[in-house]
Amino acid sequence: MKLKFTKMHGAGNDFIVIDAINQQVDFTAAQWQALADRRFGIGADQILVVETASQPGCDFRYRIFNNDGGEVEQCGNGARAFVKFVAEKGLTGKAQITVETKAGIISPRLESEGSVTVDMGAPVLEPAAIPFDADGLSGQPEGRDTLWPLLLELGGEREQVQVSVVSMGNPHAVQVVADVDLAPVELTGPLIEHHPRFPKRVNAGFMQLMSRQHIKLRVFERGAGETLACGTGACAAAVAGIRRGLLDSPVTVDARGGRLSIAWAGEGQPVYLTGPAVTVFEGEITV
Numbered sequence: 001m002k003l004k005f006t007k008m009h010g011a012g013n014d015f016i017v018i019d020a021i022n023q024q025v026d027f028t029a030a031q032w033q034a035l036a037d038r039r040f041g042i043g044a045d046q047i048l049v050v051e052t053a054s055q056p057g058c059d060f061r062y063r064i065f066n067n068d069g070g071e072v073e074q075c076g077n078g079a080r081a082f083v084k085f086v087a088e089k090g091l092t093g094k095a096q097i098t099v100e101t102k103a104g105i106i107s108p109r110l111e112s113e114g115s116v117t118v119d120m121g122a123p124v125l126e127p128a129a130i131p132f133d134a135d136g137l138s139g140q141p142e143g144r145d146t147l148w149p150l151l152l153e154l155g156g157e158r159e160q161v162q163v164s165v166v167s168m169g170n171p172h173a174v175q176v177v178a179d180v181d182l183a184p185v186e187l188t189g190p191l192i193e194h195h196p197r198f199p200k201r202v203n204a205g206f207m208q209l210m211s212r213q214h215i216k217l218r219v220f221e222r223g224a225g226e227t228l229a230c231g232t233g234a235c236a237a238a239v240a241g242i243r244r245g246l247l248d249s250p251v252t253v254d255a256r257g258g259r260l261s262i263a264w265a266g267e268g269q270p271v272y273l274t275g276p277a278v279t280v281f282e283g284e285i286t287v
């Protein structure tokens with residue numbers, strides 16, 4: 001069959017976006033992985049699938065598949081691409097839409113100057129709900145946050161890192177580093193992603209504090225490796241920094257692929273993510 005798709009990115013985090021309302025789409029994880037493969041397929045960090053909503057009051061349903069073919073709960077940069085896609089395809093006449101995801105309902109809004117702001121919902125902070133297994137660990141309280149020790153086996157050496165754990169519907173482990181460009185992201189990112197204390201694996205964030213309202217951030221993403229930007233990762237990093245008393249809202253987040261802005265008024269409040277959404281090309285592939 002011929003499958004139409006649109007290639008998009010949000011601050012360099014790139015996506016294949018598929019209209020599954022007007023096309024029959026029902027693939028296995030292996031088939032999603034093949035589409036996302038950068039050599040044998042189209043290539044993308046994630047695949048975003050647009051479906052009709054099943055919940056009343058929602059405009060669409062949004063499914064997300066990582067580069068490894070696994071379906072996940074949430075994608076912040078993807079939510080911005082999503083609202084731009086449905087507007088450009090004429091699937092909605094609204095600038096602000098309500099979208100059903102595995103993690104709950106989010107509400108992206110297309111701004112007049114072309115950026116997108118997404119109400120990503122409130123962060124989940126209870127370790128067990130991340131999910132993070134804190135049994136037997138003594139966390140170190142800092143401000144309203146808790147830093148958890150993670151023991152990493154680095155080729156016979158043992159290294160301990162201190163992480164904040166935050167869920168934006170998907171799990172994040174965030175640490176502060178002195179210099180993101182020198183941080184061992186390729187080395188420790190996979191070790192954190194697959195750490196046994198994260199039963200659903202985890203996205204590993206590395207943030208450098210530039211000021212109380214500005215960070216640099218790199219994220220080794222679950223199921224995708226290091227991406228040029230991670231929207232939920234930016235939300236998680238800002239939430240962790242604010243809770244630790246290191247950051248004040250709004251926070252400018254400089255990822256390697258572009259700039260995001262995060263606003264959060266505190267526990268129980270939604271996190272707002274603002275940033276770019278770009279359409280790169282349209283395509284068709286035989287599957």
Ligand SMILES: N[C@H](CCC[C@H](N)C(=O)O)C(=O)O
Nearest residue numbers: 075076077170221222231232
């Ligand atoms: N790798 C993430 C999904 C994509 C998140 C990221 N691309 C974003 O913009 O939030 C996970 O497995 O939870």
